[in-house]
Amino acid sequence: MRDIEGRASDLLGGCLKVSFATDTGAVRDHNEDSFYIGGRIKHKFGESEVGEYCEPCSETYVYGVFDGLGGEDYGEVASAIAAELLERFNARLKAASADMLDSIMTEYADRANAAILDMLAEHNSDCGGSTFTAIIVKDGVAYPYYIGDSRIYLYRDGALTLISHDQTLAQRLVDGGYMTEEEADGSYESHVLVSFLGEDSDRKGLEVQRCEPVKLEQGTVLMMCSDGLSDMCSSADIAEVISEHDSRTARRLADRAVEKGGYDNVTVVTIKAK
Structure with a gap:
């Protein structure tokens, strides 16, 4: 388990402002995305939803975003299964110490893959x-995990x-020096996933990707999103919305993606330390 010094004890009397939105978009006729927020909210199958609330920093919370493979059979069912299973892991994740999170999330990915x-x-x-992204917040520190191309921004x-x-073919080509970032952007290969839940037919387990832990200092924002946002909006677009708005942030980001074409379902969860 990665080590991070200190606990964000100065934030434990503060709060986390959570904002979420999921939208079918301007082109698709149904929503294949799902999300899960801390035992409170789970996406209702195929609908568009929006909301925000605050919760104290002193507890443990689990957040997730899941993008069913667009154009594939049962993509929306797969993302719903992944969200449902994360809910079943919620109690274990809340009770676990930080150094146990990696192994629990590896077990989660194996079981979600098998269930799909x-x-x-x-x-x-x-x-x-x-795909899946998950963020576990414990003692004022965020621990992010993912498989696929749904993104996590800080x-x-x-x-x-x-x-x-x-985790796309385009990114592998960029990493190997066979394609530039500019060539990869919007290419066919950028939509070819090399890892996702439901892909490991040998049931040997998928390798969960881990980001470095993030101490949630005041003003810090973490955002999870399906590629319906990141394909439509540049980093500058996303930063502009986050910097200019303190409320309904996820809804404003989803609206920006729809305004720019909305070619895919879009789901956004933002977590801001206050």
């Missing part, structure tokens, strides 16, 4: 799956940073 494969087998289909001191690393 079982669902596909029941429907005689080999096409379906879901906004701090006026700067937006992408802290996840897309």
Whole structure:
């Protein structure tokens, strides 16, 4: 488990402002995204939703965003299964020490992958799956995890940073020096996932990707989103919305994606330390 010095004890008397939105978009006829927020809210199958609330920093919270593979059979079912299973892991994650989170999230990914494969087998289909991002907040520190190309961003001191690393064919080509970032942006390969829940037919387990822990200092914002946002909005667009608005942030980001074309479902969860 990665080590982070100190507890954000100065924030434990503060709060986390959570904002969420999911939208079908301007083109698709149904919503294949799902989300899960701390035992309070889970996406109602296929609907568009929006909301925000505050909760104290002194407890542990679990947040997740899941993007069903667009155009595949049962993508919306796969993302709903992944969200449902994270809810079942909520109590264990809340009770666990920080150094146990990696192993629990690895178990979660293995079980979510197996559950999606079982669902596909029941429907005689080999096409379906879901990405996932998850953030566990414990003692004022955020622990981010992901598989696929749904993203996690950090906004701090006026700067937006992408802290996840897309698991796509395009990103592998960029990492290997075969394609530039400019060539990868919007290319066919940018939509080809190399890892997702429902992909590991050997059931050997997927490798959960881990970001460095983030101390939630006052003003820090973490954002999770499906690619319906990141494909439509540049980092500058996202930073502008986060910097200019303290309320309904997720809704404003989703609206910006729809305004720019809304070619896919879009789901956004923001977490701001206050």
